[in-house]
Amino acid sequence: MIDESIFDDIARRLPAGLDVIESTIGIHWALYGLVRLTRPETILEIGCCYGDATCFLVRAAIHNGMGHVIGYEPDGNRADATKGKVARACGADAPFELRGGFPVEHGPVVAADFVFLDLDPKEHYPLAFQHLLLSPGGLLCTHDLTYLRDMLEVRKFHDSLKDLGWETLGLPQERGLSIARKP
DSSP: OOOTHHHHHHHHSOOTTOOGGGOOHHHHHHHHHHHHHHOOSEEEEEOOTTSHHHHHHHHHHHHHTOOEEEEEESOHHHHHHHHHHHHHHHOTTOSEEEEESOGGGGSSOOEEEEEEEOSOHHHHHHHHHHTOEEEEEEEEEEEOTTOTTTHHHHHHHHHHHHHTTOEEEEEOSTTOEEEEEOO
């Protein structure tokens, strides 16, 4: 049985153990809307954390009647939390697969139409980007565009995409969301 109340719960409070800076419900709804609008077949989330954004990505795929979410989370405790939260919020048969680690550790790169990167940008964005196979016209969303600790690294990454001819847009909500469309 699907527990719809988990979305109210995510919106109402923070995941256990996270402080207020980690609350990003506006980003989750933006991701949900982008997935609903673009109707991607394959969605990658790299850095699932505790699964809040993951639930919104999976629910968008369910509501589209198409799409599959593949999540990567290197931290075992966070991966377990994500699996449990997605099962409760979206059902045991949800179109979701969780893989530990990073995409590069799983052999051939997965082709995707939509990617959400939510990792330490200085350490992981260049590596993650190097191993992404994003379809032409696909969207790459990155978190923390306006979060002081990570802002400069995310903006450098965002600007490097512009230099490659990608269309880019930055949303200054909460910690910020960068949206880039591959040419």
